[in-house]
Amino acid sequence: MTAQAAAPANERRLTIARAMAESIAQEMRTDPSVFVMGEDIGQLGGVFGNTRGLIEEFGSERIRDTPISETAFMGAAVGAASDGMRLVVELMFVDFFGVCFDAIYNSMAKNVYFSGGNVKVPVVLMTSTGGGYSDGGQHSQCLYGTFAHLPGMKVVVPSNAYDAKGLMTSSIRDDSPVIYMFHKGLQGMGWLGTEPGATVHVPEEAYAIPFGKAAVVRKGTDVTIVSVGMGVHQGLKAAEKLAAEGVQAEVIDLRTLVPLDRDTVFDSVAKTGRLIVIDEDYKSYGLSGEIIATIAERDISVLKASPQRVAYPDIPIPFARSMEQYALPNADKIVSAFRNMKRTRTWRWL
Amino acid sequence: MTPTRDQKFWMYEKMVISRYLEESIEKIYLEGKKPIFNMANGPIPGEMHLSNGQEPCAVGVCAHLKPSDVVTSTHRPHHVAVAKGVDLKKMVAEIFGKRTGLSGGRGGHMHIFDPSVNFACSGIIGQGMGPAVGAALSRKMQGKDGVAVAYIGEGAVNQGAFHEALNLAAVWKLPFITIIEDNAWGISVAKAQSTAVPDNSVRAQAYGMPGYQVRNNDTYEIFRVAGEAIERARNGGGPSLIEIETSRLAGHFMGDAEGYRPKGELQALRARDPIPAMRARLMAEEGLSEADDAMLVASYRAIVDEAVAFARNSEDPAGEEALQHVFA
Numbered sequence: 028m029t030a031q032a033a034a035p036a037n038e039r040r041l042t043i044a045r046a047m048a049e050s051i052a053q054e055m056r057t058d059p060s061v062f063v064m065g066e067d068i069g070q071l072g073g074v075f076g077n078t079r080g081l082i083e084e085f086g087s088e089r090i091r092d093t094p095i096s097e098t099a100f101m102g103a104a105v106g107a108a109s110d111g112m113r114l115v116v117e118l119m120f121v122d123f124f125g126v127c128f129d130a131i132y133n134s135m136a137k138n139v140y141f142s143g144g145n146v147k148v149p150v151v152l153m154t155s156t157g158g159g160y161s162d163g164g165q166h167s168q169c170l171y172g173t174f175a176h177l178p179g180m181k182v183v184v185p186s187n188a189y190d191a192k193g194l195m196t197s198s199i200r201d202d203s204p205v206i207y208m209f210h211k212g213l214q215g216m217g218w219l220g221t222e223p224g225a226t227v228h229v230p231e232e233a234y235a236i237p238f239g240k241a242a243v244v245r246k247g248t249d250v251t252i253v254s255v256g257m258g259v260h261q262g263l264k265a266a267e268k269l270a271a272e273g274v275q276a277e278v279i280d281l282r283t284l285v286p287l288d289r290d291t292v293f294d295s296v297a298k299t300g301r302l303i304v305i306d307e308d309y310k311s312y313g314l315s316g317e318i319i320a321t322i323a324e325r326d327i328s329v330l331k332a333s334p335q336r337v338a339y340p341d342i343p344i345p346f347a348r349s350m351e352q353y354a355l356p357n358a359d360k361i362v363s364a365f366r367n368m369k370r371t372r373t374w375r376w377l
Numbered sequence: 378m379t380p381t382r383d384q385k386f387w388m389y390e391k392m393v394i395s396r397y398l399e400e401s402i403e404k405i406y407l408e409g410k411k412p413i414f415n416m417a418n419g420p421i422p423g424e425m426h427l428s429n430g431q432e433p434c435a436v437g438v439c440a441h442l443k444p445s446d447v448v449t450s451t452h453r454p455h456h457v458a459v460a461k462g463v464d465l466k467k468m469v470a471e472i473f474g475k476r477t478g479l480s481g482g483r484g485g486h487m488h489i490f491d492p493s494v495n496f497a498c499s500g501i502i503g504q505g506m507g508p509a510v511g512a513a514l515s516r517k518m519q520g521k522d523g524v525a526v527a528y529i530g531e532g533a534v535n536q537g538a539f540h541e542a543l544n545l546a547a548v549w550k551l552p553f554i555t556i557i558e559d560n561a562w563g564i565s566v567a568k569a570q571s572t573a574v575p576d577n578s579v580r581a582q583a584y585g586m587p588g589y590q591v592r593n594n595d596t597y598e599i600f601r602v603a604g605e606a607i608e609r610a611r612n613g614g615g616p617s618l619i620e621i622e623t624s625r626l627a628g629h630f631m632g633d634a635e636g637y638r639p640k641g642e643l644q645a646l647r648a649r650d651p652i653p654a655m656r657a658r659l660m661a662e663e664g665l666s667e668a669d670d671a672m673l674v675a676s677y678r679a680i681v682d683e684a685v686a687f688a689r690n691s692e693d694p695a696g697e698e699a700l701q702h703v704f705a
Contacts, residue, residue: 099541102507143480
């Protein structure tokens with residue numbers, strides 16, 4: 028990956044959890060209006076570790092444990108943010124959105140618009156996504172498409188610690204609501220199992236990664252693989268396998284879904300002529316369809332074969348390991364998708 | 378705590394302005410909607426929730442508030458907006474959906490935002506609670522002066538947001554007050570049909586905060602109770618809950634045939650209209666003469682007429698302006 032490739036001699040490898048906490052701490056040191064609110068984000072340091080160490084430095088006023096009252100504290104986040112504060116508020120699992128979606132979607136996401144831009148709502152809603160560890164259908168979803176579909180919220184999905192820190196910095200500095208979706212399987216919490224590729228070199232100083240800039244994390248000429256979060260790592264593994272067969276896959280990490288870097292995706296597909304989208308979120312009406320539509324709308328003639336998607340089937344997430352693993356995207360499914368693509372009739376745009 | 382002479386006249390002014398605003402909107406709203414009522418037609422399209430009768434809830438509370446204090450209101454927000462000092466011209470223009478409106482026509486009458494006086498709305502029942510609690514938290518954390526007041530209707534007390542927010546305000550001891558405007562009707566469902574207790578002030582006990590019920594839409598009593606609660610909040614004493622028995626003199630929305638109202642109820646409520654009652658008090662207590670009253674009322678009405686003229690004469694936004702201000 029680009030971030031890893033740039034790692035200097037004094038390499039400083041951090042997990043996504045630590046990178047997020049580091050960015051939050053740096054912003055809190057320079058901006059007294061920033062504070063964190065959520066369930067178990069204080070003494071526990073967040074169920075997924077992304078506020079670890081913060082209460083020791085900043086105290087319980089600014090690292091504020093809440094009651095289990097998402098409706099109230101999401102609403103409170105809107106009110107505090109409109110009153111001059113900057114919030115990082117944690118929704119422990121994205122699956123819990125149902126108990127606070129009015130505050131998120133009818134207020135947080137719309138008040139800027141409803142006020143004609145006169146009200147700012149600088150809230151970072153950080154929330155865990157993803158499964159693969161048999162947590163069942165209310166603790167394993169991604170729901171990228173749900174949030175990205177609805178206007179008024181920016182949507183960030185880091186795949187590695189370098190991006191996680193820079194994207195968090197940009198999120199906190201943004202005056203609009205940002206939904207920051209981190210994947211549990213990338214988080215670096217031992218008890219969840221972790222994708223090693225997510226733990227990379229992270230510079231100590233604060234830096235910001237702009238929204239709407241996808242990263243080409245592996246260069247290739249034969250097929251474009253597009254994803255976010257965990258899907259990027261699966262894409263990279265598939266690219267290794269394909270390379271063994273002499274196929275050069277280009278892998279794109281979108282990094283933010285809103286805004287979406289359609290240009291980078293289009294330019295890559297214009298070069299390779301082939302597109303596979305990986306999405307751990309449900310297949311229908313989501314990210315995979317949006318990416319394919321982007322190409323089809325702009326210039327369908329760049330495609331040498333029908334695009335493929337490796338996405339979660341349209342089923343609730345099952346508990347049993349055999350069933351969950353069957354449903355999840357993985358590198359082998361991506362390789363198969365490429366083979367399917369080769370079998371599809373090559374057609375010419377007239 | 379009794380209102381001073383100035384406060385009495387201030388409350389009267391805001392009540393008259395609010396009522397005359399609603400009466401003006403009522404007339405204009407029907408333009409283009411006769412003989413066949415279609416909500417989409419006329420200079421003011423969409424739903425319209427008028428606040429006639431609920432003015433005491435607005436003025437009795439807002440008399441104690443400064444522009445820096447925060448208010449969140451409901452889908453029926455005009456009276457509170459008037460009392461909180463929202464820019465009347467821009468507000469009326471917003472109700473008309475004009476470019477000169479508070480949000481340039483993006484919000485409409487259920488989404489009145491005026492950050493210069495810290496006023497906001499939500500059209501979703503009970504959902505102003507959380508934001509007001511958050512504003513109160515912000516003031517406490519910043520050590521800044523200010524209280525936050527969430528207005529809700531009596532129908533909202535059975536929403537989860539109400540209970541969660543009260544607990545949060547209490548556990549963090551925030552400068553927060555919720556005003557329950559009990560107009561006895563949740564659209565068409567009577568309070569007794571929807572709510573297990575006749576007096577919602579008792580619910581305050583569950584959150585360890587003071588709860589009050591004010592009966593009979595009494596402007597002075599609202600002023601007294603709200604004054605106590607707001608003063609306590611300013612002094613770090615934490616949140617309070619106030620339920621006010623008020624009256625909805627109009628339908629839930631314009632076009633509501635109100636078949637659910639018992640016969641005679643509306644006549645009885647009109648007989649207890651709080652504005653003539655306030656006028657009578659000013660005459661008895663402050664020597665307001667008929668002639669002076671007529672002059673005052675004319676001057677208040679002129680303010681509304683000017684705002685309405687401003688709105689009427691303003692341009693509609695261009696369609697593509699809809700694409701602006703999605704993000705800050």
